[in-house]
Amino acid sequence: MPSSTSLELIEKLISFDTTSRESNLELISFIGDYLSGLGIESQLVHSEEGNKANLYATVGDLDKPGVMLSGHTDVVPVDGQDWNTDPFEVVEKGNKLYGRGTSDMKSFIAITLAMLPRFMERGLETPLHLAFSYDEEIGCIGVRRLIDKLNGMPIKPAMCIVGEPTSMQVITGHKGKRSYIGHVHGFEAHSSLAPDAVNAIEFAARFIANLRAIAERIQSEGPHDELYDVSHTTVHTGVISGGTQLNIVPKDCCFEFEFRYIGIQDPSELEEEIRAYARDELELAMQAIRPGTGIDIELVNDIPGLEMDVDDDVVTFVKALAGRNDHAKVAFGTEAGLFKECAGIPTVVCGPGSIEQAHKPHEFITMEQVSAGEKFMERLMDQVCAN
Ligand SMILES: [Zn+2]
Numbered sequence: 001m002p003s004s005t006s007l008e009l010i011e012k013l014i015s016f017d018t019t020s021r022e023s024n025l026e027l028i029s030f031i032g033d034y035l036s037g038l039g040i041e042s043q044l045v046h047s048e049e050g051n052k053a054n055l056y057a058t059v060g061d062l063d064k065p066g067v068m069l070s071g072h073t074d075v076v077p078v079d080g081q082d083w084n085t086d087p088f089e090v091v092e093k094g095n096k097l098y099g100r101g102t103s104d105m106k107s108f109i110a111i112t113l114a115m116l117p118r119f120m121e122r123g124l125e126t127p128l129h130l131a132f133s134y135d136e137e138i139g140c141i142g143v144r145r146l147i148d149k150l151n152g153m154p155i156k157p158a159m160c161i162v163g164e165p166t167s168m169q170v171i172t173g174h175k176g177k178r179s180y181i182g183h184v185h186g187f188e189a190h191s192s193l194a195p196d197a198v199n200a201i202e203f204a205a206r207f208i209a210n211l212r213a214i215a216e217r218i219q220s221e222g223p224h225d226e227l228y229d230v231s232h233t234t235v236h237t238g239v240i241s242g243g244t245q246l247n248i249v250p251k252d253c254c255f256e257f258e259f260r261y262i263g264i265q266d267p268s269e270l271e272e273e274i275r276a277y278a279r280d281e282l283e284l285a286m287q288a289i290r291p292g293t294g295i296d297i298e299l300v301n302d303i304p305g306l307e308m309d310v311d312d313d314v315v316t317f318v319k320a321l322a323g324r325n326d327h328a329k330v331a332f333g334t335e336a337g338l339f340k341e342c343a344g345i346p347t348v349v350c351g352p353g354s355i356e357q358a359h360k361p362h363e364f365i366t367m368e369q370v371s372a373g374e375k376f377m378e379r380l381m382d383q384v385c386a387n
Contacts, residue, residue: 001367001371002111002367002370002371002374003114003374005114006107006110006111006114006115006370006373006374007097007370008114009110009111009113009114010090010097010102010106010107010110010111010365010370011090012030012110013027013030013073013101013106013109013110014088014089014090014099014100014101014102014106015088015089015090016030016088017088018073018074018075018101018134019074019075019076019077019078019100020074020075020076020077020134020135020136020137020138021077023051023052024052024053024073024074024134025051025052025053027073028044028053028055028073028132031055031109031113031132032044032055034113035057035113035116035130038116038117038120040057040058040059040116041057042055042056042057042130043055043056043057043149044056045145045146045149046145047134047135047142047145052134052135052142053134054131054132054133054134054142054143054145054146055073055130055131055132056129056130056131056132056146056149056150057129057130058127058128058129058130059116059119059120059124059127059128059129059130060124060125060126060127060128060384061124061127062127062155063155064126064127064155065127065155065156065157065158066124066126066127066128066129066157066158066384067126067127067128067129067157067158067159067160067161067380067383067384068128068129068130068131068157068159068160068161068339068345069108069112069128069129069130069131069160069161069163070130070131070132070133070160070161070162070163070335070339071105071106071108071109071112071131071132071133071162071163071164071351072105072132072133072134072135072136072137072142072143072335073106073109073132073133073134074133074134074135074136074137074138074142075100075101075104075106075137076100076104076137076358076359078100078361081360081361082361083361083362084362085098085099085362087099087100087363088100090102095366095367095368096364096365096366096367097364097365097366097367097370098362098363098364099363099364100363101363102353102357102363102364102365103165103352103353103354103355103357103358103363103364103365103369104164104165104353104355104357104358104359104363105163105164105165105351105353105358107352107353107365107369107370107373108163108164108165108351108352108353108373109132109163111352111370111373111374111377112130112163112377114374115374115377115378115381116128118381119377119381119384119385122381122385122386123385123386124384124385124386125384125385125386126383126384127384128384129157131143131146131160133146133335136334136335139179139301139303140303140333140334140335140338143335143338143339144338144342147338147339147342147343150343150345151342151343156343156344156345157345158345158346159313159314159317159345159346159347160314160336160339160340160345160346160347160348161314161318161321161347161348161349161350161351162334162335162336162339162347162348162349162350162351163349163350163351163352163373164332164334164336164349164351164355165351165352165353165354165355165357165358165365166328166330166349166350166351166354166355167352167353167354167369168322168324168350168351168352168369168372168373168376169322169324169326169327169328169350170315170318170319170322170324170326170327170328170348170349170350171306171327171328171329171330171336171348171349171350172306172307172308172310172315172327172328172329172348173225173227173228173262173263173305173306173307173308173329173330174305174306174329174330174331174332174333174334174336174337174349175228175233175260175261175262175305175331175333176260176261176263176267176302176303176304176305176333176337177258177259177260177261177301177302177303177305177333178258178259178261178267178271178299178301178302178303179256179257179258179299179300179301180256180257180258180297180298180299180300181254181255181256181297181298181300182204182207182254182255182256182257182278182295182296182297182298183252183253183254183295183296183297183298184200184201184203184204184207184242184252184253184254184294184295185200185251185252185292185293185294185295185296186198186199186200186201186203186249186250186251186252186253186286186290186293187249187251187289187290187292187293188248188249188250188251189248189249190247190248190249191246191247191248191249192247193249194249195289196289197249197251197289197290198249198251198286198289198290198293199249199250200242200243200250200251200252200253201242201243201250201253203253203282203285203286203295204240204242204253204255206281206282207255207277207278207282207295208237208240208255208257210274210277211235211236211237211257211274212235212237214235214270214273214274215234215235215236218232218233218234218235218265219232223262223264223265224262225262225263225264225329227328227329228262228329228330228331229331230331231262232262233259233260233261233262233265233270234259234260235257235258235259235270236257236258236259237255237256237257238256238257238258239255239256240253240254240255240256241253241254241255242254242255256300260331260333261305262305263305263306263307264307267302271299274297275297278295278297279295282295283295303333303337303338304337304338304340304341304342305333305337306334306336306337306340306347306348306349307340308340308346308347308348310327312346313346314346314347314348315327315348317383318348318350320379320383321350321376321379321380321383322350322376323375323379330349330355332355334349336348336349350376351373352365352369352370352372352373352376353365353366353369354369
């Protein structure tokens with residue numbers, strides 16, 4: 001059975017509606033107050049608009065690099081989902097706790113907070129750093145400001161554990177993601193004069209067909225990494241719009257596409273291949289009909305993947321905490337890649353709850369997973385505390 005403190009804190013954190021579009025400041029100030037009650041000072045790194053914040057705190061010696069425990073405080077929307085309980089009120093039923101964020105990923109934060117007094121009683125030889133972010137669910141936006149701050153600090157954390165729901169599996173890799181908006185600027189005409197016009201939809205179609213051909217090539221030729229369920233980089237178009245009426249040759253077409261890449265694929269090379277096709281094939285053909293037409297490709301978001309050497313200290317360390325020897329890679333993105341690539345902090349992902357339950361109606365965490373999270377923290381205590 002998990003401790004009552006963990007359960008109370010899970011309940012409390014779930015009660016704040018921190019859907020990414022909302023402010024997370026009430027939750028952050030609750031955590032700040034809780035920490036200051038323990039004599040721990042926390043620092044906030046606000047969003048540009050000031051309505052959200054990351055929280056960073058160090059427990060123990062400020063002059064030593066320690067172990068960073070990291071989690072995001074925002075959750076995905078419940079809009080349009082069929083919940084039969086209030087998603088922002090924890091309901092316990094059949095050994096499960098239901099509520100938005102129970103798995104992804106407020107329970108990890110709650111367990112961390114609940115265990116802190118015990119870490120402090122035993123006395124920390126190696127400090128713990130807490131890093132709680134905002135706007136993870138909309139593209140790992142918020143944590144980037146926290147990383148800027150980490151990069152400015154004289155002493156950085158020695159390692160980081162991102163407590164996303166992995167059912168306590170040790171995750172050494174996740175795919176990176178780049179997303180784009182393509183905008184084809186064609187030239188309009190009456191559809192009876194089609195040869196004199198530049199049909200934006202048709203050029204978008206050629207662009208997208210090329211994306212599809214690249215996707216198929218990668219699928220058959222690789223590179224492959226068998227630790228992933230989908231063992232290769234994927235390329236996909238998800239949204240398209242263009243045209244106004246059938247008898248007008250359309251001058252605009254916009255579409256969104258992404259690639260989710262494995263560690264051994266260079267995303268910049270892939271991007272250059274896509275841009276080169278647009279420039280050397282499509283734009284040349286478009287401009288032969290009408291100068292001034294063309295294709296803009298805008299990089300919208302770039303989330304680096306995580307690729308940890310399985311012999312790295314952080315991997316061995318976290319395997320010991322999780323009480324297991326295996327490791328895996330996951331398809332979903334996390335902030336781990338950013339900590340590793342942008343702050344240079346060796347990072348793995350390991351936390352209670354299952355990604356199967358995340359983002360869905362009736363999200364839950366089992367009591368067993370909460371207990372496993374506590375056990376993980378107890379082993380961490382044995383590692384970082386004096387006695
Ligand atoms: Zn998450």
